[in-house]
Amino acid sequence: MTDLLAARAQMAMSLAFHIIFAVIGIAMPLLMVIAEGLWLKTREEVYLTLAKRWAKGTAIMFAVGAVSGTVLSFELGLLWPNFMAYAGPIIGMPFSLEGFAFFLEAIFLGLYLYGWDRIPKYAHWFAGMMVLLGGTLSGIFVVTANAWMNTPTGFSIVNGEVTDVDPIAAMLNPSSFSQTLHMTIAAFLTVGFAVAGIHAYFLRRDPDNLFHRRAFAIALSVGGVFALLQPISGDISAKKLAKHQPIKLAAMEAQWETERGAPLRIGGIPNEDTEETRYALEIPKALSFLAYSDFNAEVMGLKAVPPEDRPPVAIVHFAFQIMVACGIVLIAAGVIGGWLAWKHKRLPDQRWYLRFVTFCTPLGFIAIEAGWTVTEVGRQPWIIYNYMRTAEAVTSMPNLVVPFLGFTVLYIFLSIIVVILLRRQIFLS
Amino acid sequence: MLSLEFCIACVMLISLIIYMLTGGADFGGGIWDLFATGRRANAQRSLIAHAIGPIWEANHVWLIVIVVLLFVAFPVAFAAISTALHIPLTFMLIGIVLRGTAFVFRTYDVQSDLIHRRWSRVFAVASVITPVMLGVTLGAVASSTIHVDVESGQVDTDFISAWFAPFPFAIGFFTLTLCALLAAVYLTLETEDTELQEDFRRRALISAVSVGAMAGLSFILAAEGAPAIRRGLGSAYWSIPFHMLTGAMALWVIWTIWKRQFRLARILVPIQVTLIVFGWGLAQYPYLVTPDLTFSNTAAPDTVLRPLLIVLIAGGVLLVPAFWYLYAVFKGAARKAGQTKEEIGP
Numbered sequence: 001m002t003d004l005l006a007a008r009a010q011m012a013m014s015l016a017f018h019i020i021f022a023v024i025g026i027a028m029p030l031l032m033v034i035a036e037g038l039w040l041k042t043r044e045e046v047y048l049t050l051a052k053r054w055a056k057g058t059a060i061m062f063a064v065g066a067v068s069g070t071v072l073s074f075e076l077g078l079l080w081p082n083f084m085a086y087a088g089p090i091i092g093m094p095f096s097l098e099g100f101a102f103f104l105e106a107i108f109l110g111l112y113l114y115g116w117d118r119i120p121k122y123a124h125w126f127a128g129m130m131v132l133l134g135g136t137l138s139g140i141f142v143v144t145a146n147a148w149m150n151t152p153t154g155f156s157i158v159n160g161e162v163t164d165v166d167p168i169a170a171m172l173n174p175s176s177f178s179q180t181l182h183m184t185i186a187a188f189l190t191v192g193f194a195v196a197g198i199h200a201y202f203l204r205r206d207p208d209n210l211f212h213r214r215a216f217a218i219a220l221s222v223g224g225v226f227a228l229l230q231p232i233s234g235d236i237s238a239k240k241l242a243k244h245q246p247i248k249l250a251a252m253e254a255q256w257e258t259e260r261g262a263p264l265r266i267g268g269i270p271n272e273d274t275e276e277t278r279y280a281l282e283i284p285k286a287l288s289f290l291a292y293s294d295f296n297a298e299v300m301g302l303k304a305v306p307p308e309d310r311p312p313v314a315i316v317h318f319a320f321q322i323m324v325a326c327g328i329v330l331i332a333a334g335v336i337g338g339w340l341a342w343k344h345k346r347l348p349d350q351r352w353y354l355r356f357v358t359f360c361t362p363l364g365f366i367a368i369e370a371g372w373t374v375t376e377v378g379r380q381p382w383i384i385y386n387y388m389r390t391a392e393a394v395t396s397m398p399n400l401v402v403p404f405l406g407f408t409v410l411y412i413f414l415s416i417i418v419v420i421l422l423r424r425q426i427f428l429s
Numbered sequence: 430m431l432s433l434e435f436c437i438a439c440v441m442l443i444s445l446i447i448y449m450l451t452g453g454a455d456f457g458g459g460i461w462d463l464f465a466t467g468r469r470a471n472a473q474r475s476l477i478a479h480a481i482g483p484i485w486e487a488n489h490v491w492l493i494v495i496v497v498l499l500f501v502a503f504p505v506a507f508a509a510i511s512t513a514l515h516i517p518l519t520f521m522l523i524g525i526v527l528r529g530t531a532f533v534f535r536t537y538d539v540q541s542d543l544i545h546r547r548w549s550r551v552f553a554v555a556s557v558i559t560p561v562m563l564g565v566t567l568g569a570v571a572s573s574t575i576h577v578d579v580e581s582g583q584v585d586t587d588f589i590s591a592w593f594a595p596f597p598f599a600i601g602f603f604t605l606t607l608c609a610l611l612a613a614v615y616l617t618l619e620t621e622d623t624e625l626q627e628d629f630r631r632r633a634l635i636s637a638v639s640v641g642a643m644a645g646l647s648f649i650l651a652a653e654g655a656p657a658i659r660r661g662l663g664s665a666y667w668s669i670p671f672h673m674l675t676g677a678m679a680l681w682v683i684w685t686i687w688k689r690q691f692r693l694a695r696i697l698v699p700i701q702v703t704l705i706v707f708g709w710g711l712a713q714y715p716y717l718v719t720p721d722l723t724f725s726n727t728a729a730p731d732t733v734l735r736p737l738l739i740v741l742i743a744g745g746v747l748l749v750p751a752f753w754y755l756y757a758v759f760k761g762a763a764r765k766a767g768q769t770k771e772e773i774g775p
Binding site for chain 1: 482486489490493496501502504511525526528530533534582584730733736737747748755759
């Protein structure tokens with residue numbers, strides 16, 4: 001394993017681990033705040049129990065998210081010092097703002113978790129909302145920094161030197177809005193369905209359990225609403241990609257030729273040697289339409305750039321297909337749930353639907369991992385798109401396979417512990 | 430004098446001081462968890478857990494603030510430090526991960542005493558490793574062994590000799606004793622139980638003396654290990670009165686602990702630690718990474734620093750009251766009134 005590959009593997013593994021806990025830390029507070037708000041309004045004890053139970057799970061996940069996020073902030077320098085020396089000041093603004101948002105989240109989470117009997121009821125609810133705000137903003141700022149790597153703006157290069165740095169312009173780069181929107185919706189959508197899925201599992205065994213009925217109702221509503229919003233943000237993202245990162249889009253679609261009326265491919269195996277994609281189900285002209293709102297628009301293919309400037313096509317293509325597939329199932333779960341609830345005017349607790357939602361429990365997380373694979377691998381070979389290659393950014397430190405394996409073992413160990421702990425927490429109920 | 434990078438450097442030093450006073454004390458709690466002894470060992474452990482539970486995550490964010498400010502405002506220094514000190518920083522990170530996760534796992538997983546004790550051990554050992562590695566890093570930065578070409582940012586390092594030396598480790602253990610002292614003094618006021626109070630009084634005395642010993646040892650080793658800092662500490666016009674002030678404060682702290690004036694000690698110890706960190710900051714200035722990198726030759730352009738400073742001020746206005754409220758709720762007068770057995774742990 002080369003040091004570059006080890007560094008990439010360590011970064012990918014750290015991100016893949018962190019993001020699970022990060023999205024839970026972002027979205028669980030919404031569920032908690034809704035439950036607590038319903039308790040304040042109705043004074044039904046079950047809502048308070050629910051808020052407290054969810055808070056316990058969140059406490060574990062938040063702590064793992066906070067420490068794994070700390071690891072990432074250091075790894076930026078430990079693995080990619082040349083990138084940070086170049087980009088640190090330019091993308092410093094979102095990172096600084098993220099620092100404050102994270103502060104807000106941590107402070108109010110302490111108040112929320114330990115303050116049930118210490119502070120007034122509405123102050124406690126307010127603390128929950130600040131956790132939600134802090135978490136959501138944290139996520140948005142971090143993704144903004146990533147968006148800059150995809151569409152770098154806010155600086156110019158004169159004689160190889162970075163000058164005219166404008167941190168605000170860098171923060172408001174063309175990908176910021178589409179990426180943060182897509183990720184934020186994904187967080188709420190994923191966690192909504194994951195939680196709904198867990199409670200659906202218990203409802204199948206104990207259909208009249210009030211605790212699980214209320215929990216299922218809240219979680220499914222959150223998941224369902226955000227599921228309906230996600231296609232809109234996906235469409236915005238596709239159009240941004242077509243404009244600013246056409247090669248990434250081409251890799252996602254395994255589109256080799258630059259052509260008018262390009263088809264949308266479902267499945268298919270891209271071959272990087274023969275530069276063609278076989279066995280795909282092609283929907284004629286659909287890609288041109290999705291990318292440019294015009295069935296005959298020209299879509300750039302991978303062959304437009306030399307092979308050394310292309311990302312690994314197969315990984316990006318497969319990851320994209322997985323993300324879309326999971327997303328479609330979740331959207332369907334949201335639409336069906338909404339329709340059942342509207343038609344029968346009650347909680348959609350049909351056994352087959354509960355089974356379906358239980359099946360959906362991990363899908364959001366899979367979609368998020370796959371989506372980040374698309375974003376990150378699709379940007380390769382660049383770390384800063386069209387400015388700096390990943391190979392130029394890596395540290396001179398040798399034997400990087402050692403920290404990679406070390407962190408991998410550590411994170412696998414933590415994952416196992418978290419699963420055991422959550423199982424205990426969940427089955428206590 | 431009052432350049433933008435100087436202002437940012439001041440914010441970083443203040444953040445580091447607050448991190449030591451808050452997050453450092455949390456690590457100190459872990460140290461005393463490791464050394465919990467006697468009949469009251471379990472009572473000591475649960476007092477520590479109770480004391481740091483609501484606040485440690487917020488305290489931890491100060492470290493993130495320091496790192497972010499370092500890479501935004503002084504990117505070349507950040508790159509150099511994280512290249513040359515990759516190994517101690519990695520150990521520090523592993524310590525941070527294990528400390529935090531073991532603490533929550535222990536809090537929320539009390540199925541059996543055996544599991545509880547295991548998490549306790551992980552939490553405690555990680556609480557020792559982390560501040561030592563943080564201190565090693567700071568010591569290495571001051572030791573004039575990391576040579577950097579400012580123009581290209583090229584770091585000349587073998588990745589080991591800069592930190593694997595007596596001086597950085599002296600600073601590492603100096604940091605550890607400071608954490609232990611802060612925690613022991615804070616803990617005397619976290620309980621009404623006089624026996625527990627006496628336990629932590631004894632620990633506070635031991636740490637206060639150890640702090641003195643480590644300060645002396647670090648100063649001696651600095652002659653070889655950190656010549657630039659030694660010059661700053663030893664010969665600048667401010668150094669003699671500053672050392673006398675710090676030394677007097679250290680003695681006063683020992684006196685108050687001895688006399689069981691815990692409330693006074695609770696005020697004096699943070700001042701003592703602040704003086705120590707501040708003195709190091711003064712000795713270090715204008716160097717960020719001795720001998721090549723200064724605050725001014727690694728500073729990001731003003732177009733970056735100006736909005737950064739505005740964000741820091743605006744964010745501070747928002748943050749300070751929130752941080753204050755957290756402490757008022759869990760550490761203020763209200764704490765005593767609402768403290769009951771059930772409240773240990775959430």
